[in-house]
Amino acid sequence: MSAQxxxxxxxxxxxxxxxxxxxxxxxxxxxxxxxxxxPTSRLSAHAQDAPWLFAGLLVLLVAVVAAAISETGLGPKxxxxxGVLAATGAALRPIGAGTAGIEPMFFLMVLSGxxxxxxxxxxxxxxxxxxxxxxxxxxGPWLPFQMLAMGWFAMGxxxxxxxxxxxxxxxxxxxxAYGFLAAFAYGTVMNLAGWPFMSALASHxxxxxxAAVAGNLARFLAYCLATSLGWDLGRAVVTVVLTLTLxxxxxxxxxxxxxxxxFETPVTFDAPRT
Numbered sequence: 406m407s408a409q410x411x412x413x414x415x416x417x418x419x420x421x422x423x424x425x426x427x428x429x430x431x432x433x434x435x436x437x438x439x440x441x442x443x444p445t446s447r448l449s450a451h452a453q454d455a456p457w458l459f460a461g462l463l464v465l466l467v468a469v470v471a472a473a474i475s476e477t478g479l480g481p482k483x484x485x486x487x488g489v490l491a492a493t494g495a496a497l498r499p500i501g502a503g504t505a506g507i508e509p510m511f512f513l514m515v516l517s518g519x520x521x522x523x524x525x526x527x528x529x530x531x532x533x534x535x536x537x538x539x540x541x542x543x544x545g546p547w548l549p550f551q552m553l554a555m556g557w558f559a560m561g562x563x564x565x566x567x568x569x570x571x572x573x574x575x576x577x578x579x580x581x582a583y584g585f586l587a588a589f590a591y592g593t594v595m596n597l598a599g600w601p602f603m604s605a606l607a608s609h610x611x612x613x614x615x616a617a618v619a620g621n622l623a624r625f626l627a628y629c630l631a632t633s634l635g636w637d638l639g640r641a642v643v644t645v646v647l648t649l650t651l652x653x654x655x656x657x658x659x660x661x662x663x664x665x666x667x668f669e670t671p672v673t674f675d676a677p678r679t
Contacts, residue, residue: 417524421472425527428465432553436597439612439621470528486662487529490517494533495540508640510537511591512647513655514555515584518562519576520659526559550598558587577652584644592637596629603628 417425434441490513497510510533518526531552538544538551565583567576601612610628612621629637 418472421469421524424465424469424472428469428553429557431465432550432557435550436594439597439601439625440618470531483525486521487525487532490529491533491536494529495537498533498537499541507643509643509647511558511588511640511644512584512651514559515562515580515587515644515648516652516655516659518559519565519568519580520656520663521563522568523560523563526561526563527556530555530557530559547595547598550595554591554594558591561587576656577649580652581645581648584648585641588641588644589637592633592640593629596625596633600625600628 494510494513497513498508500507500509514526514530514533517529521529534551534555535548538548562580562583565579567579571579603611610624610631612624616624
C-alpha cells in the first residue's frame with residue numbers, strides 16, 4: 406500500500422523560490438564576506454556600519470514571506486498554525502537564556518519543518534526569531550542574521566528525504582542527526598555575524614582584514630573553539646535528546662493537525678438554493 410502524500414501548509418512556487426534564492430545569496434555574502442573579500446579590500450573601513458547595512462535583509466525576508474503567501478493563498482488555518490508554533494518557539498527560547506546550550510526551541514523547529522515542509526519551515530523559523538526578539542528585547546542588527554539562520558535551519562528539516570514514507574525510529578534518527586549537525590551549523594554562522602567586528606585587542610582570534618583567507622579561517626576556528634563550542638554542543642545534545650524522547654508524540658500531533666486542517670484541499674462553495 407502506497408503512503409499518502411504529506412500535505413504542505415506553504416508550497417514554494419517560482420516567485421517564492423526566486424525570492425528565497427536571492428535572500429540566501431545575500432545572506433551568504435553577509436555572513437561570509439570576511440572569506441570572500443581579498444586582503445586588499447577596503448570593506449573593513451566600514452566595519453562598524455556593516456551590521457546595520459546587512460539589517461536590510463529584513464526587507465528581503467519579508468518579501469519571501471509575502472511571495473509565499475501570494476502564491477499559495479496562505480489560509481487562516483495555516484496562519485493559525487504558524488502563529489501557534491511561532492508563539493511556542495518564542496516562549497521556549499527564554500528557557501535557555503544564560504544556560505549553556507539549553508535551547509529547546511530548536512527541536513520544535515526541526516519537527517515542524519519536517520512535517521509542514523521547507524516553505525513553512527523557513528517562514529516559521531524567521532517569524533519565531535522575530536517574535537522571540539520582541540519577547541526578550543533582543544532587537545538589534547543581529548536579528549536579521551538570526552531570522553535568516555533559523556529560517557535555513559527549519560527549512561533544511563523540510564528538505565530531508567522520505568517525508569511521505571519514512572516513519573518510526575529511522576525517521577527519528579534522521580531528524581536527531583540533522584538537529585545535531587544543524588545546531589552546530591547555526592552557532593557557526595551566527596559566530597560569523599559578529600566575529601569580524603570584535604575588538605582588535607583579541608588579536609589571536611580577531612578578524613584581520615590584511616590576512617589571507619587561510620589565516621583568517623584559522624583565527625575563526627580558534628574563535629569558535631574558545632567562545633561557543635560548549636554552547637553549541639549543549640544545543641546539539643538537547644536537540645537530539647528532545648527529538649528522540651518527545652519527537653514521536655509531537656510528530657503525530659503535527660501530522661494529525663495537518664490532516665484535519667486539509668491545507669491543500671480547495672475551498673468550494675455550495676450553489677445558492679433557489
